[in-house]
Amino acid sequence: MTRQREVILQAAFGSNEHFTAEELWEKARKLDRRTSRATVYRTLTLLREGGLLREIDLGRDQKVFDPNFMDHPHHNHLVCIDCGEVIEFEDSHMRVLEECITRRLGFRSTKSSLRIEACCDRLRKDGVCPNLLRKRLGACVPGAETRSLGVPVAP
Numbered sequence: 600m601t602r603q604r605e606v607i608l609q610a611a612f613g614s615n616e617h618f619t620a621e622e623l624w625e626k627a628r629k630l631d632r633r634t635s636r637a638t639v640y641r642t643l644t645l646l647r648e649g650g651l652l653r654e655i656d657l658g659r660d661q662k663v664f665d666p667n668f669m670d671h672p673h674h675n676h677l678v679c680i681d682c683g684e685v686i687e688f689e690d691s692h693m694r695v696l697e698e699c700i701t702r703r704l705g706f707r708s709t710k711s712s713l714r715i716e717a718c719c720d721r722l723r724k725d726g727v728c729p730n731l732l733r734k735r736l737g738a739c740v741p742g743a744e745t746r747s748l749g750v751p752v753a754p
């Protein structure tokens with residue numbers, strides 16, 4: 600049990616990639632074939648309840664988990680509507696704006712997340728988006744196209 604948990608944690612936090620529960624199970628099984636699906640789901644619930652893992656809304660009908668909120672608690676997501684690529688970004692201006700709005704309304708913000716849906720340059724410029732092609736061929740799975748920019752936060 601403990602060993603399985605370790606494997607699941609490693610699979611979840613080994614990279615900044617977003618993942619669905621099924622994808623996490625896949626990853627964990629690559630590390631240890633005996634990892635059970637039930638344990639993955641149970642551990643996911645615990646991690647989410649403990650605030651270590653956040654469920655994000657990427658506008659799909661699947662639950663996607665994001666392991667990057669511990670390191671970057673204020674990051675947001677841009678989702679390409681062409682190919683589904685997800686880009687993480689951080690911007691201190693948004694935090695200021697959020698503070699202003701929240702305080703003006705008499706609240707203190709505890710958690711927020713912005714999702715921008717956008718069209719990628721590649722498809723518009725080249726007429727072909729490599730990610731889109733891969734997706735059409737069925738090789739692209741939700742959460743697999745995560746790009747972490749780690750944009751520095753202005754002081």
Ligand SMILES: [Zn+2]
Nearest residue numbers: 665667674687
């Ligand atoms: Zn993220």
Ligand SMILES: [Zn+2]
Nearest residue numbers: 679681682719
């Ligand atoms: Zn795209």
